[in-house]
Amino acid sequence: MPMGTPTSDGTPKNTGYYVWVGVFFFIVIGVAYSLYYATLKIDYVWRWYRIPQYFLFKEQVEVRAQIQGTVHRITMKEDLVLVEVKEGDIKETYPVPAKALRVREGDFIYPGDVLGAYPRWRVGILMEGLWLTLKVSLIAIIFGVIIGLFGGLARISKNPAFKWLAITYIELIRGSPLLVQIFIWYFVLGTLINTILARHGLIQIPPLWFGVAALACFAGAYVAEIVRAGIQSIHRGQTEASRSLGMTSAQSMLHVILPQALRRILPPLAGQFISLIKDSSLLGIIAIRELTKATREVVTTSLQPFELWFLCALLYLFLTFTLSMFLQYLERRQLIT
Amino acid sequence: MIDVRNVHKTFLSPHAVRALVDVTVKIEQGEVVVVIGPSGSGKSTFLRCLNHLEAADSGHILIDGIDILNPKTDINKVRAEVGMVFQSFNLFPHKTVLENVTLAQVVVRKRSKAQAFEKAMMLLKKVGIGEKANGYPDQLSGGQQQRVAIARALAMDPKIMLFDEPTSALDPEMIGEVLDVMKTLAREGMTMVVVTHEMGFAREVADRVLFMDEGAIVEEGTPEHFFKNPEHERTRLFLSQIL
Ligand SMILES: Nc1ncnc2c1ncn2[C@@H]1O[C@H](COP(=O)(O)OP(=O)(O)OP(=O)(O)O)[C@@H](O)[C@H]1O
Numbered sequence: 187m188p189m190g191t192p193t194s195d196g197t198p199k200n201t202g203y204y205v206w207v208g209v210f211f212f213i214v215i216g217v218a219y220s221l222y223y224a225t226l227k228i229d230y231v232w233r234w235y236r237i238p239q240y241f242l243f244k245e246q247v248e249v250r251a252q253i254q255g256t257v258h259r260i261t262m263k264e265d266l267v268l269v270e271v272k273e274g275d276i277k278e279t280y281p282v283p284a285k286a287l288r289v290r291e292g293d294f295i296y297p298g299d300v301l302g303a304y305p306r307w308r309v310g311i312l313m314e315g316l317w318l319t320l321k322v323s324l325i326a327i328i329f330g331v332i333i334g335l336f337g338g339l340a341r342i343s344k345n346p347a348f349k350w351l352a353i354t355y356i357e358l359i360r361g362s363p364l365l366v367q368i369f370i371w372y373f374v375l376g377t378l379i380n381t382i383l384a385r386h387g388l389i390q391i392p393p394l395w396f397g398v399a400a401l402a403c404f405a406g407a408y409v410a411e412i413v414r415a416g417i418q419s420i421h422r423g424q425t426e427a428s429r430s431l432g433m434t435s436a437q438s439m440l441h442v443i444l445p446q447a448l449r450r451i452l453p454p455l456a457g458q459f460i461s462l463i464k465d466s467s468l469l470g471i472i473a474i475r476e477l478t479k480a481t482r483e484v485v486t487t488s489l490q491p492f493e494l495w496f497l498c499a500l501l502y503l504f505l506t507f508t509l510s511m512f513l514q515y516l517e518r519r520q521l522i523t
Numbered sequence: 524m525i526d527v528r529n530v531h532k533t534f535l536s537p538h539a540v541r542a543l544v545d546v547t548v549k550i551e552q553g554e555v556v557v558v559i560g561p562s563g564s565g566k567s568t569f570l571r572c573l574n575h576l577e578a579a580d581s582g583h584i585l586i587d588g589i590d591i592l593n594p595k596t597d598i599n600k601v602r603a604e605v606g607m608v609f610q611s612f613n614l615f616p617h618k619t620v621l622e623n624v625t626l627a628q629v630v631v632r633k634r635s636k637a638q639a640f641e642k643a644m645m646l647l648k649k650v651g652i653g654e655k656a657n658g659y660p661d662q663l664s665g666g667q668q669q670r671v672a673i674a675r676a677l678a679m680d681p682k683i684m685l686f687d688e689p690t691s692a693l694d695p696e697m698i699g700e701v702l703d704v705m706k707t708l709a710r711e712g713m714t715m716v717v718v719t720h721e722m723g724f725a726r727e728v729a730d731r732v733l734f735m736d737e738g739a740i741v742e743e744g745t746p747e748h749f750f751k752n753p754e755h756e757r758t759r760l761f762l763s764q765i766l
């Protein structure tokens with residue numbers, strides 16, 4: 187067998203290996219090109235240049251006078267100028283960026299006249315959607331982990347109340363569709379809670395939080411099972427050794443079992459988090475404008491489904507890939523310590 | 524120091540096994556008792572009942588006058604006084620050697636980090652692993668790991684040490700180093716209960732030998748009596764098989 191150069195995993199590779207690497211790239215590029223070719227066939231016009239505006243766009247901001255009068259005085263205040271408009275006893279002051287100023291002292295102004303105009307960067311709807319997806323997912327992940335940790339501990343508890351509650355929760359959540367759970371959280375629990383809050387004169391909880399709750403509870407059930415499996419995978423001798431030293435079961439769990447279980451838990455947990463990010467796309471149905479819903483809205487107005495849905499997929503990929511890299515980093519760092 | 528009276532223990536699953544049958548034995552302070560017997564005779568179960576890793580079904584077990592089968596007893600307090608060394612070491616793999624020895628001191632004995640560190644280093648030097656204190660257990664040989672496990676148990680200042688076949692998982696050339704540590708401990712007056720197949724150790728160190736078979740203590744006596752003229756037929760048969 188001819189020997190090639192050693193690669194990162196240390197084993198020398200032969201020429202056959204590089205042929206198969208070539209096959210890989212050939213297939214990937216082939217599929218991408220066929221897709222492009224197919225779009226040519228159906229007369230689709232790619233307009234990538236129109237995409238960036240949905241992330242960031244320039245908006246013209248105009249400062250208009252509310253009253254009628256003369257520009258009485260213009261004073262500098264850092265890089266702003268204060269435009270004072272006065273007629274008789276009525277006086278109003280408008281702050282305008284120095285560069286955007288369009289009037290001079292002594293000018294006569296009617297209500298609605300532009301005192302200054304300047305462009306300003308605004309984040310577009312896709313950017314907002316991406317941010318919302320990230321926010322919702324992270325909060326749900328954090329709560330999901332907390333729920334899952336306690337759920338998993340309850341699941342292996344000897345106390346029948348804890349144990350059976352955990353089993354009921356896990357089976358109910360894992361056995362029903364997330365879509366249905368989101369509806370229940372929003373239309374049933376959400377209505378209930380908000381009605382009760384309203385009756386007591388308290389503020390309403392926005393739909394976003396019911397969506398987060400649905401996701402967190404959903405992820406929590408899976409995390410609970412992952413935690414349970416992780417804990418049970420630790421050899422019984424570890425518990426016996428720590429208990430024989432006089433540790434309580436809680437101390438043994440905290441100092442000996444959980445730190446070891448965490449290592450084994452991380453890879454399946456990463457999978458769960460990735461699922462959760464993607465599952466957050468269902469929140470669109472309760473009027474949360476996360477990435478998928480934002481994309482759908484843009485598609486209906488711009489009629490550019492190809493660019494937008496590809497981009498949407500890429501953005502999800504970006505989120506999940508970043509997360510998975512981060513967890514791999516944690517895993518590697520843990521293995522060293 | 525240890526007072527065991529009429530203890531029974533039956534395992535129900537996977538099938539009913541009478542692991543301990545009416546075990547009665549008294550062990551005095553400073554005594555070194557070696558327990559021998561064929562596989563499955565209940566030696567481990569006996570040892571594990573002494574620190575309540577296994578709950579005896581009936582009878583009384585008094586450790587330093589405390590009835591550990593009484594549900595009101597704080598078993599963690601008793602366990603802190605009873606060190607245990609396992610056949611498979613059971614060191615904490617995610618902690619350094621030093622942390623293995625300090626953890627329970629800090630968590631259970633509530634010592635300061637500095638105190639625990641000092642004690643740990645003293646004990647690690649004593650068992651001959653001072654220079655490996657910052658390594659991880661999996662970087663040590665079996666014999667070294669077992670010595671760390673002994674140091675970990677000793678760090679709690681136990682009144683009693685239980686050893687369950689501490690050398691059975693070791694390569695032959697490492698058995699000696701672990702037995703040496705145990706001999707030193709015996710010489711220093713530690714109360715020890717040792718399950719082992721090392722008859723040399725029993726002969727040299729034991730004050731008393733217990734022979735168990737089918738969950739019962741069949742015969743007990745000094746090593747002298749035991750190895751020279753055992754009374755029971757089963758003891759003789761067992762000794763002839765292993766010597
Ligand atoms: N947790 C358990 N569940 C069920 N049966 C058990 C359990 N532990 C021990 N036994 C059974 O109890 C009997 C005594 O076991 P024990 O481990 O005390 O024997 P031993 O003398 O230590 O044997 P060995 O020399 O093989 O370690 C055996 O028949 C064993 O199968």
Ligand SMILES: [Mg+2]
Nearest residue numbers: 566567568688
């Ligand atoms: Mg045994």
